[in-house]
Amino acid sequence: MMPSRLSYVWLAQRNGLGAGTAAELLRAFGSPEAVYAADRAALTASACPLRKAQVDTLCDKNTDEAARIIEQCTRAGIQILTIGDSAYPDRLRAIADPPLVLYVRGSWPDFDVTPAVSVVGTRKATPYGLHTAEEIGAALARAGMITVSGMALGADGAAHRGALRAGGLTVAVLAGGVDVCYPPQHRSLMGDILLSGAVVSEYPPGTEPRGTHYHNRNRIISGLSVASVIVEAADYRSGALITARHALDQGRDVYAVPGALDAPQSRACNELIEKGEAALLRSPQALVRTYLGLLPDRTVEQQARRAFQRQTGERSAPAARSAWDEIRRREEQAEQRAKQAEKTEKPSAAAAAALPAHLSDAERQIAELVQQGVGTAEELIERCGLPAPRVMSLVTMLEMDGVLRREKGRLVLGRK
Structure with missing residues (x-):
């Protein structure tokens, strides 16, 4: 056979x-x-x-x-993934025209376990676009998600660099073979991506990128992702907008970063928002918050463990494990107490009004406890009745939002 x-x-x-x-x-x-x-x-x-x-x-x-x-x-050493392999992402397999074969270099992440978000934009990005793409990639990485992009000049490269800077996973989808670096200016970036993530293509090694390949490549970028973010795009012929079209056809979420009314690089993004084809992206943190629930418990716990170790001064591994075990013990006790009685402490109306309106109920609960003087992770876990990984994840999000900061080892409200 x-x-x-x-x-x-x-x-x-x-x-x-x-x-x-x-x-x-x-x-x-x-x-x-x-x-x-x-x-x-x-x-x-x-x-x-x-x-x-x-x-x-x-x-x-x-x-x-x-x-x-x-x-x-x-x-x-190039891995061949076929559509019949278990490592082939289910989300990509579900699109109308999935690639039969993927060629992979690097460490292929488990897209069925860890959600991915694609971040794409014009090659002629403005400083605003480059900064925004990099911040989105970094926020996704800090949350434990995968950043997917096309390794092009401009916004794509910035998104990859943001994820790498934050120590996270990023995957580049190429329009040529995975052994062909294009653009050549991104040779060092490609090397950095391969150290912790992967480059992937449906085209065999040695294939040079050409026009039609980019259109085909964009459906893979969106197909791997739960959502696609368009950072900057000048018109509807741009590759970023083709990615958005693919994402819409695939039933995936689309976000657009708004720009100034007279900014040519933001023209198509603003039109996507105006027509209701893309949601307005308010901040990288809002994007992360939307998909945080898709992360597996162990990923959230890993993020929480790293955050706790930073808080406690990078303890040695045995000490950190011991501290973490103590947190988990307190978590179980807190859950039991939460079942027995309602919390009686309520913040004042003035204090509650000072908190941002966009906070979720759980985020608001954490912020209100900090308002009351609860300043450590252990105290928060003990008081709020939520699982420890969830508390640490919420604290991280609130710090990223500028709602909380650390001062002399304790959590307080507001930026410095």
């Missing part, structure tokens, strides 16, 4: 077929091996409508090129 990986690569390399048609063929025949085995009569009679040229290319059963690609990837 023909190896599955070989048949997937063979099918993906059929000229003139397209990812959407290939996906229909898989549904009609059940497997790439069955597509390979089908003769002209079976292909013509299949439930997938095919043009004569497509039938002709499927009748070419030569697998030499597919075998060469697999051998090349093996030598170069």
Whole structure:
């Protein structure tokens, strides 16, 4: 029997077929091996409508090129993910035209466990756009999410750098082979991405990027993500706006960063917001807050553990574990107390009014406790009755928002 990986690569390399048609063929025949085995009569009679040229290319059963690609990837340490593999992201698999094969360099994250957000924008980004893209990437990274972009000049590169600066995960989707760095100015950025994240493409190694590849690449960027953020885009022909269109077609959330009324780089973003096709992005923290619930408990706990270690002066690992165990013990006690009685302490109306109106109920509860003088993580966990990872995550978000800050080791309200 023909190896599955070989048949997937063979099918993906059929000229003139397209990812959407290939996906229909898989549904009609059940497997790439069955597509390979089908003769002209079976292909013509299949439930997938095919043009004569497509039938002709499927009748070419030569697998030499597919075998060469697999051998090349093996030598170069490039991972081949097929749509039938368990590591292939379910979110990408669900789009109408998923790539049959992904070529990956670096450490491929688990997109089914950790949510990803794409951040894209014009190559001719303004200083405002570059700063915003970098801040969004950093905020996503600090929250434990994946930042996806296209490694292009401008906003894309800034988003990757923001995620890397914050020590997080970022994935670059390329319009050429994963061994081809484009633009060449981003060779060092690509190296940095490969140290902790990954670069991915549906095109085999050695493929040079060209026009149509970018349009196809953009559907993967949005397809991997729960949401796409458009930072700056001058008009509807831009790649960032193509990503937004793909995201809308895929049923994903779209956000646009607003700009000045007369700023040409923000024209398309402002129009997306005006037409209701994209939500206005108020801040990176608001974006993170929207998708924080998609993070697995262990990721939130890891973020909380790191935050707690920073708070306690970077204790040694055994000491930090011991402290964390103590927090968990107090958490269990707090949950029991919360079930037995309602909290009686209420902040004054003036104090409550001083807090930002956009806070969630849980964030407001934490802020109000800090208003009352509760200044440490241990005290917050003991008083509010929420799980420790959740408390630490909320504290981190409030610090990012400028609602809380640390002063002499204790939490207080407001920025410095």
